[in-house]
Amino acid sequence: MSKDPRGNRHAHLNRDSIARAALAVVDRDGSEALSLRKVAAELGVGTMTLYHYVPSREALVADIVALLVVEMDLTISSGLSWRDGAKQVGRSLRAMALRHPRAFALVAAAASDKPPLLDFARRLRDFYVALGAPIEAFVEVWSVLDAFETGFLLLETQAVMRRSTAPHDELDQGTSELADRMPATLSEAAYEEGLEIIVGGLERRLL
Amino acid sequence: MSKDPRGNRHAHLNRDSIARAALAVVDRDGSEALSLRKVAAELGVGTMTLYHYVPSREALVADIVALLVVEMDLTISSGLSWRDGAKQVGRSLRAMALRHPRAFALVAAAASDKPPLLDFARRLRDFYVALGAPIEAFVEVWSVLDAFETGFLLLETQAVMRRSTAPHDELDQGTSELADRMPATLSEAAYEEGLEIIVGGLERRLL
């Protein structure tokens, strides 16, 4: 005599579609606003149903990160140098970050020793090796280059989000010439500059 | 006839001491485990008492970041070059991160347009200018260098925390030669290498 708890199957419900719905919530409401109840509502499903596909909230976040990371371009076109390959990866990371500015913080905060990022690191290592870089240098190259990219894009996505919300926070007391000019110039040019400096420097010293 | 609600003043209770207690909680339990109730308990005080000094949890986190950021070394010893000054700042940031590995994520995630980090950015700009760098280059220099440092230290503090907790996660299925070797070599040497590449490169191109 319950209202409507018929055990209907929701054909298109699985780990992947749940992660996709979660990403949609994050893209819309921001990463701190992610909640299992909201994801379930997005899918028109009871909250606890999600637990049949995803073991925990933490795992769901990992799935989101995995979804974002597979978007990266690690294809090897013929005659690609390591130098250009590294820049290609950096640019596709930036493109991903700008497609999902509110979700990027999740990528930056993700544990680098667990499946989503660890798998990516392995793919990246193979990519570099295929481009002729010595394996021994990988950890150093990866940590320096990836650190720059993650840090820069964390700043840039913050700036992007700022622009698309409240036009002016009440706390902007100090006219803040610096804050105003900073995000404005924090653009593609600065990213390319950093990329060039680091890729060039690494090539000269380690490869 | 209430149990003990005497309006005792707690002499040493103020915004600063609250931030300090909150930092202690974060250093001990991790940044996700920070809660107002825990901070209040740490101080032997009712939860709502905190709200007389701090307007919100968000503000409390900002206070913690401010506490960490003032530890940085921006002193100018005589004859200091921009090159060495920039490295000095980078090293003192790393020292701070390693002193508070569980709190560093809060610094990395802090909004760069609000008092704690904005004030630091201003102090840093003055520091660079005093060392002879052109003001126009500041935003570019700052974003590239700071991005590297933040990104690198986010990774390194993660690795440090990993070592001090569960010796082996159940999910380490894949023997993960990469994951094991990565944090080990992600050390001072790699940081110095990155610092040298970037400071050198920036100097050559912009200054």
Add this chain to the structure above:
DNA sequence: AGGATACTCGTACAGTGTACGAGTCCAGTC
């Protein structure tokens, strides 16, 4: 037919941030 299995989800609990308002103390002023 009967039973296992897969799936759905209502309810409940501990934990969070914080709004409200009732207390209790102290500094002034009459």
Add this chain to the structure above:
DNA sequence: GACTGGACTCGTACACTGTACGAGTATCCT
């Protein structure tokens, strides 16, 4: 002294979170 107004403390309550438990139903296998 008595009164008043503010500064301070904090108990209670509410809306929200993640998730444990177990009851319900649908489907497939024998």
